[in-house]
Amino acid sequence: xxxxxxxxxxxxxxxxxxxxxxxxxxxxxxxxxxxxxxxxxxxxxxxxxxxxxxxxxxxxxxxxxxxxxxxxxxxxxxxxxxxxxxxxxxxxxxxxxxxxxxxxxxxxxxxxxxxxxxxxxxxxxxxxxxxxxxxxxxxxxxxxxxxxxxxxxxxxxxxxxxxxxxxxxxxxxxxxxxxxxxxxxxxxxxxxxxxxxxxxxxxxxxxxxxxxxxxxxxxxxxxxxxxxxxxxxxxxxxxxxxxxxxxxxxxxxxxxxxxxxxxxxxxxxxxxxxxxxxxxxxxxxxxxxxxxxxxxxxxxxxxxxxxxxxxxxxxxxxxxxxxxxxxxxxxxxxxxxxxxxxxxxxxxxxxxxxxxx
Numbered sequence: 033x034x035x036x037x038x039x040x041x042x043x044x045x046x047x048x049x050x051x052x053x054x055x056x057x058x059x060x061x062x063x064x065x066x067x068x069x070x071x072x073x074x075x076x077x078x079x080x081x082x083x084x085x086x087x088x089x090x091x092x093x094x095x096x097x098x099x100x101x102x103x104x105x106x107x108x109x110x111x112x113x114x115x116x117x118x119x120x121x122x123x124x125x126x127x128x129x130x131x132x133x134x135x136x137x138x139x140x141x142x143x144x145x146x147x148x149x150x151x152x153x154x155x156x157x158x159x160x161x162x163x164x165x166x167x168x169x170x171x172x173x174x175x176x177x178x179x180x181x182x183x184x185x186x187x188x189x190x191x192x193x194x195x196x197x198x199x200x201x202x203x204x205x206x207x208x209x210x211x212x213x214x215x216x217x218x219x220x221x222x223x224x225x226x227x228x229x230x231x232x233x234x235x236x237x238x239x240x241x242x243x244x245x246x247x248x249x250x251x252x253x254x255x256x257x258x259x260x261x262x263x264x265x266x267x268x269x270x271x272x273x274x275x276x277x278x279x280x281x282x283x284x285x286x287x288x289x290x291x292x293x294x295x296x297x298x299x300x301x302x303x304x305x306x307x308x309x310x311x312x313x314x315x316x317x318x319x320x321x322x323x324x325x326x327x328x329x330x331x332x333x334x335x336x337x338x339x340x341x342x343x344x345x346x347x348x349x350x351x352x353x354x355x356x357x358x359x360x361x362x363x364x365x366x367x368x369x370x371x372x373x374x375x376x377x378x379x380x381x382x383x384x385x386x387x388x389x
Contacts, residue, residue, distance in 0.1 A: 040067045041124040044117075044157070045358030046110050048131050050201025050224050050275045051323060052086050053237070054078045055110060058354035059119035064362035066188055070351045074117035082109060089133050089145075090275060099145075106131050107147040111154035120155055127361025127385070128161045129353075135274040137173035138267075152388040160361040160385040167371040172378030175204070175272035179216035179375040180363075181356040182206035185345045186319075195315035196342065198352070199223060199324025202273050203305055206375070207312045215312050216375040217270040220304025221278050223324040226297040229282060233290040238323065242298065245329030248291030250299040254284060258300055259307060269311055270377055295329060302333020309337070321349040361385065 040063045048055045054077035061069040078086070085102050088094060094102075110128060114120060130146030148161035164174035182196035186208045195207045201224030206216040226245070227238045239245050259265050264277045281300065285293045301324060309315065321342040324330045331339065342349050360370050364385035371382050 039063065040069070041362060042071070042122050043125050043127060043358035043362050044114065044119050044123045045127045045354040045356065045361065046114055047129045047354040047357050048078070048110075049353065050132060051227065052078065052083050052131075052201070055113040056350060056354040057113050057117040057119060058351045058358060059117075059123070060355050060358045062359050062362050064359060064366050064368050066184055068184065068188070068355070068359060070347060070355060072117070072119045073348065073351050073354070074113065074119060075350065076109070076113035076116060078109065082106070086131060086133070103145040103147055104150065106145050107150040108154075110146060111151045114151070114155050120157060123157050125361045125365060126151070126155060126157050126159045127163075127357035127359075127364075128159055129163070129357050130161055132275075135175065135272065137168070137175070137272045140168045142168060142174045148386065148388050159388045160364045162386040163357075163360060163364075163370060163384040166384040167376050167378050167382045170378040170380060170382045172371055172376035172382065173270065173272040174376065176206070176216055176218055176375065177360065177370065177384070178204065178353065178356045179206040179214055180370065180372070181359050182216075183208050183214045184359075185342075185347060189345045191317065191345075193316040195309065195318040196345070197305065197318050197320040197322075197339070199301065199305070199320060199322035199330065200353070201227075201275055203301060203322070203324065205305065205308060205312070205318075207309070207315050209313070214372060214374055215270065217308055217312070218273045219308040220264060220273065221297070221301055222322060223301065223327065223330070224275050225278050225281065226294060226301065226327070229285065229293050229297055230290070233293070239294050239298075239327060242327035242329045244291050244294035245298040245327055246295070248289070248293065248295030250295040251288065251292065252299065254296055255300045255303050257284075259303060265304070265307065269308070270375060272376070298327055298329035299333050301330050305334060306337070319345050321352050325349070
């Protein structure tokens with residue numbers, strides 16, 4: 033399947049991240065380059081039982097039959113969300129992320145559960161999925177995959193030296209330098225580690241409005257220890273993370289009360305972002321999105337940086353990630369790169385994604 037390079041087409045993206053909350057669906061008109069018009073957004077929350085099964089799989093090994101059933105149920109949840117969105121009419125392609133259950137970049141391994149053939153049959157539109165493994169086959173880490181999309185947003189807004197930051201389950205950042213060079217990396221835990229702490233201690237899914245984080249006292253020596261001892265932060269940039277790469281920090285937190293633990297994890301999220309940005313040479317302005325942006329304790333740790341909402345780039349926060357997957361799907365159809373050596377450590381630019389007929 034190929035498309036006329038000169039004409040934008042309608043594409044729909046569907047994304048579920050490491051926060052495991054649900055599926056975002058976004059419709060855009062795009063040429064896979066600088067044309068990108070958001071035409072709609074829809075969100076479908078994961079059913080609690082499905083979320084619990086995903087958490088179980090990401091935390092350890094399960095039976096093969098159970099894994100196959102889980103993949104089918106995630107695929108059905110994606111298809112249902114796409115159909116319920118009302119955004120498929122006229123779409124040329126659907127780009128899907130799938131649900132990451134394990135990411136081991138140093139071994140070139142990653143797995144996003146999703147049966148693209150099942151989704152394609154259900155929605156009646158060609159589907160592109162499995163974006164990460166082509167990059168890994170070329171020596172990359174398979175993540176982050178949003179940098180070229182982020183760079184496009186900055187370019188369209190006329191930003192010469194800026195960054196796009198996503199504080200999701202894992203935090204990641206893209207920096208476009210004045211010379212046009214694009215660099216990117218995961219930064220460490222976003223809101224995911226904090227959410228897991230709060231869930232274990234209170235039963236709540238996340239620290240709403242940062243109430244616990246603001247109430248507690250951050251253990252800054254522990255934050256410093258994490259940056260010095262956790263293996264993720266000892267690796268060269270660009271680097272990518274699995275949601276369980278920081279489990280040892282949760283073990284260290286056991287003596288802390290819930291508020292102090294929340295404050296410490298919020299501070300760690302911010303410190304990881306600052307450390308990564310500094311290693312990249314910084315940015316004049318940072319446009320941020322993701323659930324972590326709604327936690328004032330995380331934002332307080334970014335003081336001194338010019339952090340602005342991503343909507344100042346002309347795109348709604350809720351449309352960034354799923355919109356990226358729609359955009360990447362069109363790039364796959366047109367044979368345009370989806371990763372670069374400066375974004376994932378791949379040996380050469382790669383065109384990722386597997387297309388159904």
